[in-house]
Amino acid sequence: MHLYHIKSGDKMKELRLQRHSSRWDGVIGSLIGDGFRCETLEQKWRENKTNISCIPEGEYICEMTDSPRFGRVYQVKNVKDRTHVLIHAGNRVRDTQGCILVGNRVTVVDGDTFINASRVTLSSLHDWAGGNPFKLKIE
Numbered sequence: 001m002h003l004y005h006i007k008s009g010d011k012m013k014e015l016r017l018q019r020h021s022s023r024w025d026g027v028i029g030s031l032i033g034d035g036f037r038c039e040t041l042e043q044k045w046r047e048n049k050t051n052i053s054c055i056p057e058g059e060y061i062c063e064m065t066d067s068p069r070f071g072r073v074y075q076v077k078n079v080k081d082r083t084h085v086l087i088h089a090g091n092r093v094r095d096t097q098g099c100i101l102v103g104n105r106v107t108v109v110d111g112d113t114f115i116n117a118s119r120v121t122l123s124s125l126h127d128w129a130g131g132n133p134f135k136l137k138i139e
Helices: 118-129
Strands: 014-022 027-033 036-042 058-067 071-076 085-088 100-103 105-109 112-116 134-138
Touching: 014 036, 036 105, 036 112, 036 118, 058 085, 058 118, 071 118, 085 118, 100 112, 100 118
Parallel strands: 014 134, 085 100
Antiparallel strands: 014 027, 027 036, 036 100, 058 071, 058 134, 071 085, 105 112
């Protein structure tokens, strides 16, 4: 169990992930919050299977963590039957194992879905959240 210290009168920031396009290799969405917006790329829905599926719709808490592979990233907490679901940098669906990739634009390169400026966008997410936990609502 994690305790989050929010000052009286403060409200935890919230982001909404709207999944809007599905391709053969993944799902494209938009991550939207007060003063923040980016594009996302995830695995296709495969019954929430570890490493090969996006996570179910719902509400989650995301908190900063240090990943041995990806560095400082946000972890999506309490995903049913899953662990280590991260929001991290990457460019193609094969760069994620059930995690959420962020970027500023989605294109198609050599038939694969590609997300651009992922590291810069992840840095912008860090700046927006200020290292604090935030709520994530996936639709």
